[in-house]
Amino acid sequence: SPAQIGVTGLAVMGRNLARNLARHGYTVAVHNRTSARTRALVEEFGHEGDFVPAETPEEFVAALERPRRLVIMVKAGGPTDAVIEEFAPLLDEGDIVVDGGNAHFADTRRRERRLRERGIHFVGTGISGGEEGALNGPSIMPGGSEEAHAALRPLLESIAAKAADGTPCTTHVGPDGAGHFVKMVHNGIEYADMQLIAEAYDLLRTVAGYEPARIAEVFRTWNTGRLDSYLIEITAEVLAHTDAATGRPFVDVVADRAEQKGTGRWTVQTALELGVPVSGIAEAVFARSLSGHAALREAAAELPGPRRQVLDEREAARFADQVEQALYASKVTSYAQGWNMMQAASEEYGWGIDLGAVAAIWRGGCIIRAAFLDRVRAAFAADPTLPTLLADAEFAKEIGEAQPAWRAVVATAVRHGVPVPGFSAALASYDALRAERLPAALTQAQRDYFGAHTYRRTDRAGSYHTLWSGDRSEVSADI
Ligand code: 6PG
Numbered sequence: 303s304p305a306q307i308g309v310t311g312l313a314v315m316g317r318n319l320a321r322n323l324a325r326h327g328y329t330v331a332v333h334n335r336t337s338a339r340t341r342a343l344v345e346e347f348g349h350e351g352d353f354v355p356a357e358t359p360e361e362f363v364a365a366l367e368r369p370r371r372l373v374i375m376v377k378a379g380g381p382t383d384a385v386i387e388e389f390a391p392l393l394d395e396g397d398i399v400v401d402g403g404n405a406h407f408a409d410t411r412r413r414e415r416r417l418r419e420r421g422i423h424f425v426g427t428g429i430s431g432g433e434e435g436a437l438n439g440p441s442i443m444p445g446g447s448e449e450a451h452a453a454l455r456p457l458l459e460s461i462a463a464k465a466a467d468g469t470p471c472t473t474h475v476g477p478d479g480a481g482h483f484v485k486m487v488h489n490g491i492e493y494a495d496m497q498l499i500a501e502a503y504d505l506l507r508t509v510a511g512y513e514p515a516r517i518a519e520v521f522r523t524w525n526t527g528r529l530d531s532y533l534i535e536i537t538a539e540v541l542a543h544t545d546a547a548t549g550r551p552f553v554d555v556v557a558d559r560a561e562q563k564g565t566g567r568w569t570v571q572t573a574l575e576l577g578v579p580v581s582g583i584a585e586a587v588f589a590r591s592l593s594g595h596a597a598l599r600e601a602a603a604e605l606p607g608p609r610r611q612v613l614d615e616r617e618a619a620r621f622a623d624q625v626e627q628a629l630y631a632s633k634v635t636s637y638a639q640g641w642n643m644m645q646a647a648s649e650e651y652g653w654g655i656d657l658g659a660v661a662a663i664w665r666g667g668c669i670i671r672a673a674f675l676d677r678v679r680a681a682f683a684a685d686p687t688l689p690t691l692l693a694d695a696e697f698a699k700e701i702g703e704a705q706p707a708w709r710a711v712v713a714t715a716v717r718h719g720v721p722v723p724g725f726s727a728a729l730a731s732y733d734a735l736r737a738e739r740l741p742a743a744l745t746q747a748q749r750d751y752f753g754a755h756t757y758r759r760t761d762r763a764g765s766y767h768t769l770w771s772g773d774r775s776e777v778s779a780d781i
Contacts, residue, residue: 303329303352304329304365304366304367305328305329305330305331305352305354305365305366305367306328306329306330306366306367306371306457307323307328307329307330307331307366307371307372307373307457308330308331308332308333308354308356308362308363308365308366308370308371308372308373309323309330309331309332309333309372309373309375310332310333310334310359310362310372310373310374310375310376310385310389311334311335311374311375311376311385312332312333312334312339312340312343312375313339313375313376314433314436315375315402315403315429315433315436316334316373316375316376316402317339317343317347318433318436318437319373319375319402319429319436319437319440319461320332320343320353321343321347321350321351321437322436322437322438322439322461323351323457323461324347324350324351324352324353325350325351326351326457326460326461327351327460328351328352328457328460329351329352329353329354330351330352330353330354331353331354331355331356331362331365331366331372332344332353332354332355332356333355333356333357333358333359333361333362337355337357340355340356340357341355343355359388359389359392360392363389363392363393368394368396368397369394369396369397369398369453370393370394370397370398371397371398371400371453371454371457372389372397372398372399372400373400373401373402374386374389374399374400374401374402374403375402375403376403377403378403378404378405378406378409379405379406379409382401382403382405382409382413383409383413386399386401386413386417390417390420390422393420393422394421395420395421395422396421396422396423397422397423398422398423398424398425398450398453398454399417399422399423399424399425400425400427400444400454401413401424401425401426401427401482402427402429404428404482404485404486404489404563404565405426405482406482406486406568407426407445407479407480407482407483407486407572408479409482410424410426410445410478410479410481410482411478411479413426414426414445414446414477414478414479415478423446423447423449423450424446424450425444425445425446425447425450425451425454425481426444426445426446426478426479426481426482427442427443427444427445427446427481427482427485428441428442428443428444428475428481428482428484428485428486428488429441429442429443429485430443430485430488430489430664430667430668430669430670431463431667431668431669432669435463435667435668438463439461439462439463439464439471439666439667440461440462440463440471440667440668441462441463441471441472441488441663441664441666441667441668441671442458442461442462442471442472442663442667443472443473443475443481443482443484443485443488443660443663444458444472444474444475444481445474445475445476445477445478445479445480445481445482445483446474446477446478446481447477448474451474455474458470458472459472462663462667463666463667463668463671464666465662465663465665465666465676466665466666466676469662470663471662471663471664471665471666471667471668472663473656473659473660473662473663475653475655475659475660476648476653476654476655477651477652477653478651479651480648480651480653480655483572483644483647483651483653484644484655484660485565486565486568486569486572487569487640487643487644488640488664488668488669488670489565489566489569489669490565490566490568490569490570490573490580490583490586490640490643491583491636491637491640491670492533492566492669492670493562493566493569493583493586493587493590494582494583494585494586494633494636494637494639494640494724495531495533495633495636495670496533496586497582497585497586497589497590497723497724498582498586498629498632498633498636498724498725498728499533499534499537499629500589500724501629501715501720501721501722501723501724501725502625502626502628502629503517503537503541504720504721504722505621505625505711505714505715505720505722506520506622506625508610508612508718508720509610509612509613509618509621509714509715509718509720510612510613510618510621510622510625511612511613511618512618512622513551514541514542514551514552514553514554515541515542515551517541518537518538518539518541518542519538520622521534521535521537521538521541522538524626524629525538527626528630528673528674528700529626529629529630529633529672529674530672530673530674531670531671531672531673531674532669532670532671532672533669533670533672540552540553541553558593559593559594559596560589560590560593560594561590561594562587562590566583566586566587566590567587569583569587569640569643570583570584570587572643572647573643576643576646576647576650577646578639578642578643578646579639579642579731580639580640580642580643581639581727581728581730581731582632582635582636582639582724582727582728582731583636583639583640584727585723585724585727586723586724588723589721589723589724607719608717608718608719610718610719621711621714623707624707624708624710624711625711627703627704627707627708627711628704628707628708628710628711628712628725629725630700630704631700631701631704631705631708631728631729631732632708632724632725632728632729633674633728634674634691634692634697634700634701635692635701635728635729635731635732636724636728637678637691638690638691638692638697639731641657641660641678641682641690641691642690644657644660645657645689656682656686657682657686657688658678658679658680658681658682658683658686659679661675661676661678661679661682662675662676662679665679677696677697678691681694681696681697690735692732692735701732705732708725708729709729711725712725712726712729750767750768750770751768751770754767756779764778764779764780765778765779765780766778766779767779
């Protein structure tokens with residue numbers, strides 16, 4: 303029987319996605335550039351469902367029922383373009399090409415436009431959850447046309463993770479690049495979340511003097527409350543792990559250099575272009591870069607810092623509680639920045655993204671899955687035009703209650719010389735947003751002074767310039 307869907311690119315993500323589809327009763331055509339992988343998949347996992355192995359692109363395309371649905375699971379960038387170029391001539395009008403890689407949304411927009419001209423639907427799709435998720439239920443973020451989505455929807459819903467209330471973690475995000483855009487922001491938020499967790503760990507270790515095993519316990523406790531999330535859960539697992547070779551805490555034998563494949567960097571680059579401040583994500587990207595700058599770190603290693611004194615047991619317990627509050631408040635602030643960015647892009651590109659629906663499909667399957675995302679969903683469901691998550695009454699109240707602890711933690715970190723770029727950037731963003739007056743007035747006045755860049759006044763309309771090098775009288779700058 304013809305295959306209902308095909309997957310080309312059978313590295314671990316593609317292979318697991320194909321298995322997930324087959325396990326849900328779909329007949330899946332499978333193809334890989336080197337066919338050894340295709341054969342290995344069928345040999346190892348053929349018993350899990352119906353696979354149709356194809357040796358060549360022609361065989362692969364011929365195996366698919368029409369309109370064809372094929373999923374590309376290859377490296378983002380050049381390799382994805384190469385595969386599209388290879389397959390496009392073999393396809394017919396109405397066929398649907400899904401790109402499940404971590405593509406840049408601008409590439410997706412370009413590819414969608416090209417294929418649309420040929421009558422082919424291109425569905426740039428964010429897939430989150432790593433290899434485990436691909437196999438057992440990822441969060442799936444498809445972009446592209448309504449029509450293509452309607453044809454894919456039953457398949458996507460059956461293989462996606464299910465939220466606690468049973469709803470599948472997938473939705474049609476919006477046209478062309480919308481799916482890959484929200485996946486990119488997901489990863490940016492992932493970076494911010496990981497950085498904040500790392501800072502919390504560092505504070506508990508350095509200031510509270512807790513050992514990793516004990517910090518694992520703290521994270522386990524946090525995971526039963528409002529911080530309940532996959533990233534907190536795996537943090538506890540990692541911290542409790544002992545290195546077999548040395549018997550030391552595993553975290554102590556891992557080199558302290560965090561790498562990145564680039565989606566966090568894309569998020570920040572794109573945010574700069576959109577003019578949306580995402581300081582939490584930016585600090586997380588910079589923290590990773592800094593960690594890898596061996597020469598800079600070595601050159602600065604002897605610079606003076608404060609004398610540190612570990613807190614006593616009672617103070618440490620109190621401090622740990624404050625760190626939970628700081629982590630939560632910083633997390634909400636960073637997530638708010640990610641949502642601001644999706645909101646801005648949705649307006650810029652006319653995507654009509656349902657911001658609550660994005661939260662809903664991140665409740666399960668993806669790396670940032672967390673209990674609190676149900677509340678983000680509820681906040682946008684209650685008010686789809688909410689300008690920022692921080693303005694939601696419930697979040698505002700919680701953060702208001704957490705802010706004294708948040709400030710205490712940042713102040714303590716500064717006093718102890720522990721870097722907390724994530725915590726402090728989030729707090730600065732919170733304070734800047736709530737400020738009645740910002741010193742931006744002075745910045746604008748300076749711009750007028752040295753460059754006649756003009757300013758607006760608080761008391762009347764229009765643009766003005768002061769004749770700084772003349773008699774300092776004010777002139778209207780409106781023509
Ligand atoms: C996911 C992950 C996944 C990947 C990260 C890693 O949602 O499943 O985000 O896409 O593991 O992109 O990113 P870095 O290598 O940049 O840390």
